[in-house]
Amino acid sequence: MINNIEDLFKKKLKNIEIQPDPELWNKIQKKYKRIKIIKNSVRIASVALFIIFVASLFIIKNNAASNHSLIKQAYNIKILVNKIPVSKVNSTTPDTNKPITNNKSQFHHKIKQQEHLPDTTPILTDNYNNTVNHINTQKNDTNTYKRKFSLKVEPTEGCAPLTVNITIEGNPTHLFIDNIPRALNNNLQITLDSAGRHIIKALNPWHSDSIIINVYPQAKADFMLPVKTIVNQPITFKNISQNANTFLWDFGDGAISQDKNPSHIFTKEGIYYITLIASSKFCSDTITKIVQISKKEQYLLFPNAIIPNPAGPTGGYYTQNNMRNDIFYPVVVKKPVAEYHLKIYDRNGNLMFSSDNIKIGWDGYYKGKMVPLGVYVYIVEGRFKDGEILLQKGDILVLSRNQ
Amino acid sequence: MDKDKEIELIKLLQQGDRIAQKELFDKFAPKLLAIAYRYAGSKQEAEDILQEAFIKIFENIKKFRMEGSFEGWLRRIVINTAIIHYHKTAKYRYHQDFETIRESDISFYKDIYNEADFTWEELMKVIQSLPKGYRTVFNLYAIEGYKHKEIAKMLGIDENTSKSQYHRAKKLLRKKLLQLKKIRNDK
Numbered sequence: 001m002i003n004n005i006e007d008l009f010k011k012k013l014k015n016i017e018i019q020p021d022p023e024l025w026n027k028i029q030k031k032y033k034r035i036k037i038i039k040n041s042v043r044i045a046s047v048a049l050f051i052i053f054v055a056s057l058f059i060i061k062n063n064a065a066s067n068h069s070l071i072k073q074a075y076n077i078k079i080l081v082n083k084i085p086v087s088k089v090n091s092t093t094p095d096t097n098k099p100i101t102n103n104k105s106q107f108h109h110k111i112k113q114q115e116h117l118p119d120t121t122p123i124l125t126d127n128y129n130n131t132v133n134h135i136n137t138q139k140n141d142t143n144t145y146k147r148k149f150s151l152k153v154e155p156t157e158g159c160a161p162l163t164v165n166i167t168i169e170g171n172p173t174h175l176f177i178d179n180i181p182r183a184l185n186n187n188l189q190i191t192l193d194s195a196g197r198h199i200i201k202a203l204n205p206w207h208s209d210s211i212i213i214n215v216y217p218q219a220k221a222d223f224m225l226p227v228k229t230i231v232n233q234p235i236t237f238k239n240i241s242q243n244a245n246t247f248l249w250d251f252g253d254g255a256i257s258q259d260k261n262p263s264h265i266f267t268k269e270g271i272y273y274i275t276l277i278a279s280s281k282f283c284s285d286t287i288t289k290i291v292q293i294s295k296k297e298q299y300l301l302f303p304n305a306i307i308p309n310p311a312g313p314t315g316g317y318y319t320q321n322n323m324r325n326d327i328f329y330p331v332v333v334k335k336p337v338a339e340y341h342l343k344i345y346d347r348n349g350n351l352m353f354s355s356d357n358i359k360i361g362w363d364g365y366y367k368g369k370m371v372p373l374g375v376y377v378y379i380v381e382g383r384f385k386d387g388e389i390l391l392q393k394g395d396i397l398v399l400s401r402n403q
Numbered sequence: 404m405d406k407d408k409e410i411e412l413i414k415l416l417q418q419g420d421r422i423a424q425k426e427l428f429d430k431f432a433p434k435l436l437a438i439a440y441r442y443a444g445s446k447q448e449a450e451d452i453l454q455e456a457f458i459k460i461f462e463n464i465k466k467f468r469m470e471g472s473f474e475g476w477l478r479r480i481v482i483n484t485a486i487i488h489y490h491k492t493a494k495y496r497y498h499q500d501f502e503t504i505r506e507s508d509i510s511f512y513k514d515i516y517n518e519a520d521f522t523w524e525e526l527m528k529v530i531q532s533l534p535k536g537y538r539t540v541f542n543l544y545a546i547e548g549y550k551h552k553e554i555a556k557m558l559g560i561d562e563n564t565s566k567s568q569y570h571r572a573k574k575l576l577r578k579k580l581l582q583l584k585k586i587r588n589d590k
Contacts, residue, residue, distance in 0.1 A: 002516045002517070005516070005545075005576055005577060006546075008516045008521075008526070009530070009541075011518060012526050013437070013523055013526055013527065013530070014546060016437045016523050017437055018433055018436045019433055019436075020433065021450060024432070024453065024454065025425065025428050027454055028454050028457045028458065035458060035462075
């Protein structure tokens, strides 16, 4: 008899046994092995990190020590730049070891300030001359393996696509352009198509050098033509150039501007060639567009020629889509007209026709007879509904239909 | 297992002996699995707990200093692993069905049981059907014998939460046991 729920569970469940799945042991073993492997690799990695740490401490210490011999250091830079054979160096420096003989190996360590990357920390390099017969192109050092090399790239910045010349002196074993290995060649010409930072890196087991090349995106000049192109009114050109920050505009009438979105007034009507040169530091692009500058905007458009109906006067009434072109009337009316006076003169100044109604045009007849073929002049005066004065002049050619 | 044999086994284990590990598994796995079973909601989860517990045992056997009971040490590792599992699924901690919270009509029922009334399998099923939070607290308090203060620390909950969860767990267990009894009587 149990009068407590805890005791019931305690007694019944405390000392029971459940047989595990026979597979479980295998699973545990596998998992344990995996964990062991991970732990070991972590241990190895941490040891390696520690070694690197100690090594870097050592380098820093050496660096501090070498500050005493600044002259020596400067001399070493000279060696690198001038590519003086090592044997010569030794003969001229009293504090280094005697000239090298082929049978003896000798080490001497130097701290070298890299010539291409003046801001980086000094890198520990050494001059190691040994007896290995290395196929060397330099005559004087056939037995000397030169570890140092120089990497020169010209130019180091420019506009895409940029062609650069890579010059390598010495013996690097690998060349990488943007981390992609390239075949080694002492003089190499490559073209960098894409804009951005490109890294050219050369290395051998003892030394590495890299140069960063900045390629700027190609500029593209473009602008939008203005909607209104009327004489004596400021016309604004909208610049839509890309990858550019300085602009030069030539408006074709002798005026220039350096504004981004310039405004210009043309004093004469005609056709102008507008040229825009858009440029950034390294790139530039040119575009030319034609713009026609016209007189004051004309709201009524008249035809410049009519063919009068030979059958007789029609009275000048017309429908808007008159295909026969036998009546002279404003073909396009852009603005409603309130007052309208059309007068047509011949070359002698005689009034041929007048109309106060925009709905009545000229049929090409004067006093019941068709006018002689030729040029006539028209004048339209009046007022638009918004109050603007209407004044348009022009000439008409009266033709006959070729039959 | 007598004491000398046990000490020998532990020493072998501390050297990382494979055969000793297998022996330890064969000897203790059934008991430890039973513990894991009480904490887990399913067989799968129980085996997961046991797996992790055994890996912990193998890795930490060097820290065992032959003081106190070895089996107790093993049990504690399984319970700790189960608690870690509890924390992993902590987002379900506050998930409770309404049914489980409702006060039921069995509050006047007196706790009188015969040991023979239920088999351990039935009790195990009842315990496993509890919500995770209740189950863990009930196991720790009623069977392992920890105090609410300790449980609260282990599970990262309030001491009062531990107490209230324990009471609710008990109520729920009573209800379920009663149902079990009724079903049997009906038969």
